[in-house]
Amino acid sequence: MESGLILQNVLTPPVLFFFLGTIAVFVRSDLEIPAPLPKLFSLYLLLAIGFRGGLELQKSGWGYPVIPTVMCAILMSLIIPLICFGVLRIKFDVFNSAAIAAAYGSISAVTFITAESFLENQGIPFDGFMVAALALMESPAIIVGLLLVKLGAPIRKKPSNRMRWKEILHEALLNGSAYLLVGSLLIGFITAANNPSALEKMQPFTGKLFYGAECFFLLDMGIVAAQRLPRLKQAGTFLIFFAIVMPIFNALLGVLVAKALALEAGNALLFVVLCASASYLAVPAAMRMTVPEAKSSYYISTTLGLTFPFNIVIGIPLYMSLVNKMIPLTT
């Protein structure tokens, strides 16, 4: 059954464009999406995800599954880095372990929207409030990561060895992508409450254009991911295994929690994908600033070069079949 789902997933435009980008690198085509165009699509996607999530949240209200789901999501983003840290310490020092762990505790917005497209394609409904979970899972993992550094390596070799908490909270809560996502969520929420006619006028931009822009961005992500692969070899076999096995483990955890929350299949998949995905936006930027002792190529090659493609191509349908097994579709 999984292989059928995987094929169905692979044959959608976003995943096909992702492959187109990946193959471009392997066959050494000079196809290139020059900076800052990827930034444009990245900003656009965050704005649109947030805005749409906000208005869905307004529609769905704060009824049963919303609050507990969001709280469990935050909890997962606190627990997962701890588990990852334990695993990573087998091979890596505190700095690298904490930085990689933080990335896996946090989320990838593009993996999330690919999962949404997958669900739409399968005709499985899901709720907009999951975007709130997405938005609120970005920051906690960063704080856990930095806490781990503080506890695990009390005396840091580098000159400025005191952890500046203000700076860390700042990075965790106010980094560009988290800020834009949460801000757009609020704007969507407020607009839906006060100004429904404005929603309609936003729809062509945040709604209709979304799928195409997602494809364009995934083309670039394919290029970027494939370019990270050679550097992954330097990172060693342990990290390569970690980048595949850890997401699956996190997904299993996620499924259990989703079942406990009695989430419907669509929301359950999104919850699982949040657990299984790893950050390549907010967390690396924050780690570069606050834990420069960690090798950035480690946390970037793994999240972007391996975990991201794995989730996009195989992970999502795999997690779906997991969800299907655990959570019977209610009709």
Add this chain to the structure above:
Amino acid sequence: MESGLILQNVLTPPVLFFFLGTIAVFVRSDLEIPAPLPKLFSLYLLLAIGFRGGLELQKSGWGYPVIPTVMCAILMSLIIPLICFGVLRIKFDVFNSAAIAAAYGSISAVTFITAESFLENQGIPFDGFMVAALALMESPAIIVGLLLVKLGAPIRKKPSNRMRWKEILHEALLNGSAYLLVGSLLIGFITAANNPSALEKMQPFTGKLFYGAECFFLLDMGIVAAQRLPRLKQAGTFLIFFAIVMPIFNALLGVLVAKALALEAGNALLFVVLCASASYLAVPAAMRMTVPEAKSSYYISTTLGLTFPFNIVIGIPLYMSLVNKMIPLTT
């Protein structure tokens, strides 16, 4: 009543995204829209405003209020800089006074479209020919500004002290933003006359996408405006007062003219907004070239850092209630 209108205005997506940008600067988020993405949105908005204005102009024809309104608009862009110059000379030399005066005589296209969105949101109709007024108010103020320099400071200290009229007219009429706006207006006009099926095909780009792109651009304008604020302090209290009081005064002038022209409420508001807004595109660029003696931080901090946000947030609803008081809504 104003406070109600202000709140209604503040709760629309464009203004909310403007705030999101402003707050990003105040809380020191690293949210950033790197160059040349703001230029992309700026070019897009000018093209779309022009094109839509052109086709509306074609539809509305040259009937009564069009010609006199456009002529009065041009007149205002000649008179306002003279008044401003008089006020500014109290504190500033000829060069700075003339440069700032020119900026306030000219217009801000983004303020204009925010006013249009405000009207749409309020359900108040307005006419496309106002875009023609917008397009034709950009250049005259530049010429007045340079004339003031010529008359007020006949012997300029800087080496090349003769005013090259060709260069000045060139800057006034052919600067990129004025050129694109007028050109797109003509293309919209011609297309509407000859090729109505092409209009429909342009509609998703110039029409449907517009509101969302406006929001995105206002996010950036929020960032830019907030970054100008600290430099405003250097400019001194006089200029800070000027940047708030002058637009209100110009708006009052505008309301009187609008009443004399018997404009309907919607068009009246747009007319007033043209008078009250100040240029941060065409004029600063032209002044930098032709009056390098003026401090660019003066005319940019005031127009972009204060007058623009003031108009966007408070000015538009304030002017609306002014218009409502002066011009009874005809139903």
Add this chain to the structure above:
Amino acid sequence: MESGLILQNVLTPPVLFFFLGTIAVFVRSDLEIPAPLPKLFSLYLLLAIGFRGGLELQKSGWGYPVIPTVMCAILMSLIIPLICFGVLRIKFDVFNSAAIAAAYGSISAVTFITAESFLENQGIPFDGFMVAALALMESPAIIVGLLLVKLGAPIRKKPSNRMRWKEILHEALLNGSAYLLVGSLLIGFITAANNPSALEKMQPFTGKLFYGAECFFLLDMGIVAAQRLPRLKQAGTFLIFFAIVMPIFNALLGVLVAKALALEAGNALLFVVLCASASYLAVPAAMRMTVPEAKSSYYISTTLGLTFPFNIVIGIPLYMSLVNKMIPLTT
């Protein structure tokens, strides 16, 4: 009759925006579309053309005119450079002749889509499979061009004088624009077969937005083309004549082949336009890499500064009236 068609063609938004760009350069406006924004539009257009072509191809199937038309198109892209080379050798050395010949054997995607817009405007139907011809005509001319260099100049002065075939095939088949076009075509094809609901979701991006984006890009192409004109003078009268007369000759060849293939009027025009247009994307990039002995200003000024504008403005309607004379419209 041609002059009527020319006027109808000139009064469409894409051509008007092209003129707006051209005039901006002549009147020395500082209107500018900074890099990498033109690249954004160029990538978008290739992606959208390819995707749409792919889905049309899926719809139309491989019935009669498809295979022979595509094969004749490839044949034309092999024959035309040979003829051009013969003509160019009168005045130029082997390197320059081969490089220019290759450009004229290849195609211009923007000329193609302007012809499509022209047909839509005239209400003349055409088939999506012509995009396959477009995609497959990009590469062969490059190979012919390099073959001509190899045969015509066996001992090259520059150090690395052996032709690296791998590198050449690589440039011909995997250059960014050919790769993206063919890849998007395949994705469109696969999606249309497996995932019709995804087509609908792509439509706002690849379909609705297309015409406006085309206009924006043509504005830039107008600027770029006009900036190439002064350098054309250096190239000399021979090349100026070549840049106008050769496309017409190639168009005549194309009409004969289109008649032999019994193509309908719409497809015939597109076929002719493929023959008559010259490449300024894939070929110059490939020639710069593999034949650095050729002066890049020669092949760029001619294709971009003269042949492209000629085709866009006069060529397309001219070829249409040619097609109309040769191929009676079947109703």
Add this chain to the structure above:
Amino acid sequence: MKRLDLIFGERELTAMLESLEAVEVPGYTVMKHVTGRGPERVVSEDMEFTGLGANAHVIVFCEEIMLEKIKNKIEPLLNYYGGVAYVSEATPL
């Protein structure tokens, strides 16, 4: 050989390059979108979209004797619009 570094407003780029061409420099390299602060003004990236433009950084490698000619040509521009010009030693690799 000498290396000349010119930094000035992007809007003066055309005039500056014409001056350089007028004295027949052997070549030049241009970097746009440069920002900075000088004694006269702060140039920031976020103002580029307004048409004010950023700075341009132009590098010219040329013989020493050419410097005087360049200086005479471009000094009025630098004085009028602002900008800096510095010379260092450079030898071809």
Add this chain to the structure above:
Amino acid sequence: MKRLDLIFGERELTAMLESLEAVEVPGYTVMKHVTGRGPERVVSEDMEFTGLGANAHVIVFCEEIMLEKIKNKIEPLLNYYGGVAYVSEATPL
């Protein structure tokens, strides 16, 4: 006069410029979106969108005596985050 070339991560740009302002340099020029490789890491353009940023290249023309002050101010930053600083001769045109 001296020319100081600083190359370091774009995310440290604000801190670096504040340091330069603190010692009152006469001016500086900034080039962003610069990539490269140092002993510590590879900085590539395609990672810019992630917020990691590219490098910045800052040029300062100043008197020799100022260099010591600059060095004291920015050395901690360069040591902590990486980056290079080189000095050459430069004379005003």
Add this chain to the structure above:
Amino acid sequence: MKRLDLIFGERELTAMLESLEAVEVPGYTVMKHVTGRGPERVVSEDMEFTGLGANAHVIVFCEEIMLEKIKNKIEPLLNYYGGVAYVSEATPL
């Protein structure tokens, strides 16, 4: 220490950086989207979208003894495709 400035077509960047890595330079800095004019051709920003690309400006700070090795490696590239290479003095701050 020496500072090496290389300016050449962006399309040769990969080959050039591979050459530099082959002789084991300690690091390098790359600025893309550079335009200019040399004895052979004009490189303008507006042609970037065609895939022709602009120039790249590469800076290498290295020991003098390394220059000879670099020269041998990159000279064929510069001769075949064009471009310039200049050396100046530089001392670490």
